[in-house]
Amino acid sequence: MTSRHTTAARALALTVATGLALAACGGGTGAGTTPGAGGAGAATGKVSKIKLVAAEYSKDNTAAFWKKFAETYKAKTGVDLEVQIVSWDTIDQTSSTMIQNNNAPDILNLNAYASYAKDGLLYSADEVLPASAKSDLLDAFVKSGTYNGKLYGFPDLSSARAFFYNKAIFAKAGISAPPRTWAEFETDAKKIRDLGDGSIGYGLPLGPEESQGEFSMWLFNNGGNWKENGAWAINSPKNVETLQFLRKLTDEKVTQNNPGKTNRADAFNLFKSGKVGMVVGFSPLAGQLDQEKKVDYGVAPMPTQLAQPQTFGVTDYLMAFKKDGNQEAVKAFYDLYYQKDQVNEFIKAEGFLPVTKSGLQFFATDPKLKVYLDTLPNAHLTPTDDPGWDKVKLAVQQNLGSAVGSGGDPKAVLDALQKQAQSGS
Amino acid sequence: MPRARSDRASLGSxxxxxxxxxxxxFGVVLYPAVELVRASFSRFSITGLRLGDAGTRNYQAVLEHPLLGTVLRNTLVWVVAVVTxxxxxxxxxxxxxxxxxxGRKVVRWAVIVPWAASLVITAKTFVMIYDYYYGTLNLLLSKLGLGxxxxxxxxxxxxxxxxLVGVFVSIPFTAYVFVAGLHAIPQEVYEAAHVDGASPFQTWWRITLPLLRPAVLVAAVLNIIYVFNSFPIIYVLNDRNPGFTHDTTITFMYKLAFKSAEKDVGMSAAAGVFNVVLILLVVLVYLRFTRWREQTR
Structure with a gap:
């Protein structure tokens, strides 16, 4: 009978153990003390190795590029470059845990930087970015990478959205040219819906993955913005009007089922399978479509309410963490990365857009990229230079979709987001 | 000097x-637990940087969270439904x-498969089964005019x-606990029942089930813990739904730290401490309720 008894005891012990262990894993551990006390000038000795944590843009190219880059870097500087590639799904978790444990990488590749700059963790451009590299950066990205008057967020690559349409569906619905205005867009979407063969007029992804991106593209084309004159303007009349328009599209059933709960990847998949007439895409989507050769598509400027179509640009960042003795090695890293043959090869392989003036020339010969490159220098960006945006973005991702769900109220959703943004910053 | 040969091993050995x-x-259980509690009393920046002490603020923030009620209700439904x-x-x-x-051998192996497969892969497979446009289940329903x-x-x-997915992945382990339990029932008892003229149902109700009770208790306790702590199924199947409306306490805790607008490791740690306390309470109440000691002695 003792054996049964031990089973019971063991089960209980297991209860406690699994409970604690799982909770601990999930909750994240560590309570590191403030790193970066050393500061820029206080370098004591030099490091023989630096670490890069990079986001995985594609399975095929990201790791391959950084591996080769690390070899070139080592040959040039004698310093080892350790590369850790992390998927986009988990990179927030990885970076947060590293910083909690006082174990920040030397260079981190992420879609945000301002909160890190605010926490005093980063080198500014004056400290680690060679002047030649800085002057080569496109102005729009210098602006978005500048926090409190200093450049902290160094762009690694960029993308700009454009309007994708399925030529076969357009022909079937008797649409001769891509729509230029919202009214034309709505009419065309209805024509596609009325085909009655299951074709979807417009793929509208307002699910939590990237709803801020989709909404940005529309609101910039209605003359709206996230911030105006330095203050949050999330619930401005223009933005409310924009979200009401997206709600109207949903109600008219010209979009796919349940757009508030559709992630971007799912909307792209629908377009790639030829079910969707129109979608807002970017150059990597074009790359995939070209590879699969299944859908005959066209790329056009975004339908707009304004005189000129606007585009939404995105850039990710390579930020540098202040650690004792790493300043020179980090500077050498940027010096190499922003060489024309490095940064542009990376961008080319990943199918994105350049971040430098020389990069614009490098890609100018590619006719497929013309539609993006023409708009890139004037692209609108989200306010990544405001640390408050890092939280607002998450709030938008988690809440925007409810505005197009059943009983959702666009104005109420935007009012709530505005309130949250104002209280947070 | 007499050599004191003792049966007791030295402290060193x-x-x-x-x-x-x-x-x-210490490494896997105690240290993370201590760190979890420490983190729950700390104030963190969105970057993960510790800014200072938070007192009980993180705990208050969790308790005052507007969707906590929904999350707790989801957790209750999830655990009770899946375990039952x-x-x-x-x-x-x-x-x-x-x-x-x-062919029993083949069937036995087949039952183990969902257990052996990674939960994330199982969950992703079910996404492909459930999907509105491509889901195999929906293709079938549409053919029948139901979808x-x-x-x-x-x-x-x-x-x-x-x-449904939770049940699918929990069945193999539970079934094998019961198989072991059934094998432990002596054949003589069944023979006696047969001699006494018991009907098949009577045999099952009065002999199999009572004698299987210890196995049922063990399976129930372990399942409550596993299911309560289950993360991948809910996280993957629910990833298209914004907010916390369909989260359980475990995914709630994760989203608090990394995905939601709170993005607060301290608050998430506090939620984690609540989770541990909650599951301990539930299991203790359950054991008390089923009078574990008498049943399994």
Whole structure:
């Protein structure tokens, strides 16, 4: 009978153990003390190795590029470059845990930087970015990478959205040219819906993955913005009007089922399978479509309410963490990365857009990229230079979709987001 | 000097034997737990940087969270539904697996598969089954004129859809616990029942089930813990739904730290401490309620 008894005891012990262990894993551990006390000038000795944590843009190219880059870097500087590639799904978790444990990488590749700059963790451009590299950066990205008057967020690559349409569906619905205005867009979407063969007029992804991106593209084309004159303007009349328009599209059933709960990847998949007439895409989507050769598509400027179509640009960042003795090695890293043959090869392989003036020339010969490159220098960006945006973005991702769900109220959703943004910053 | 040969091992050699387990317990259980509690009393920046002490603010923030009620209700439904269905279905599966029939070996192996597969992969597979446009289930329903149904996007269907997957992955382990339990029942008891003229149902109700009770208790306790702590199924199947409306306490805790607008490791740690306390309470109440000691002695 003792054996049964031990089973019971063991089960209980297991209860406690699994409970604690799982909770601990999930909750994240560590309570590191403030790193970066050393500061820029206080370098004591030099490091023989630096670490890069990079986001995985594609399975095929990201790791391959950084591996080769690390070899070139080592040959040039004698310093080892350790590369850790992390998927986009988990990179927030990885970076947060590293910083909690006082174990920040030397260079981190992420879609945000301002909160890190605010926490005093980063080198500014004056400290680690060679002047030649800085002057080569496109102005729009210098602006978005500048926090409190200093450049902290160094762009690694960029993308700009454009309007994708399925030529076969357009022909079937008797649409001769891509729509230029919202009214034309709505009419065309209805024509596609009325085909009655299951074709979807417009793929509208307002699910939590990237709803801020989709909404940005529309609101910039209605003359709206996230911030105006330095203050949050999330619930401005223009933005409310924009979200009401997206709600109207949903109600008219010209979009796919349940757009508030559709992630971007799912909307792209629908377009790639030829079910969707129109979608807002970017150059990597074009790359995939070209590879699969299944859908005959066209790329056009975004339908707009304004005189000129606007585009939404995105850039990710390579930020540098202040650690004792790493300043020179980090500077050498940027010096190499922003060489024309490095940064542009990376961008080319990943199918994105350049971040430098020389990069614009490098890609100018590619006719497929013309539609993006023409708009890139004037692209609108989200306010990544405001640390408050890092939280607002998450709030938008988690809440925007409810505005197009059943009983959702666009104005109420935007009012709530505005309130949250104002209280947070 | 008389050599005192004692049966007791020296402290050194005892530590040598115990060392690996002690290290494991300290490293994997105690240290993270201590760190979890420490983090729950700390104030963190969105970057993960510790800014200072938070007192009990993180705990208050969790308790005052507007969706905490929804999350707790989801957790209750999730655990009760999955565990109950798993136990009932596994009883049937176990009875089946202990019968002698041609191909039993193959069936036994097949039942193990969902257990052996990674939960994330299973969950992703079910996304492909449930999907509104491509889901195999919806293709079938559409052919029958019943579909498509938005299993993952509709508030009505998402929880039942997740429960089904939860049951699917919990059955193998539970069924095998029951198989072992059934094998432990002495054959003589059944012979006696047969001699006394008991009907098959009477035999099952009065002999099999009572004698299987210890196995049921163990399976129930372990399942409550596993299911309560289950992360991948809910996280993957629910990833298209914004907010916390369909989260359980475990995914709630994760989103608080990394995905939601709170993005606060301290608050998430506080939620984690609540989770541990909650599961301990639930299990203790359950054991008390079923009078564990008497049943398993």
């Amino acid at each position: 005892a530590l040598l034997w115990l060392g690996p387990s002690l290290l494991l317990i 269905l798993t136990l009932v279905l596994s009883l049937g599966v176990a009875q089946f697996l202990t019968k002698d029939f041609w 498509p149904v938005d299993f993952l996007g509709s508030s009505t269907w998402i929880l039942p859809s997740m429960v």
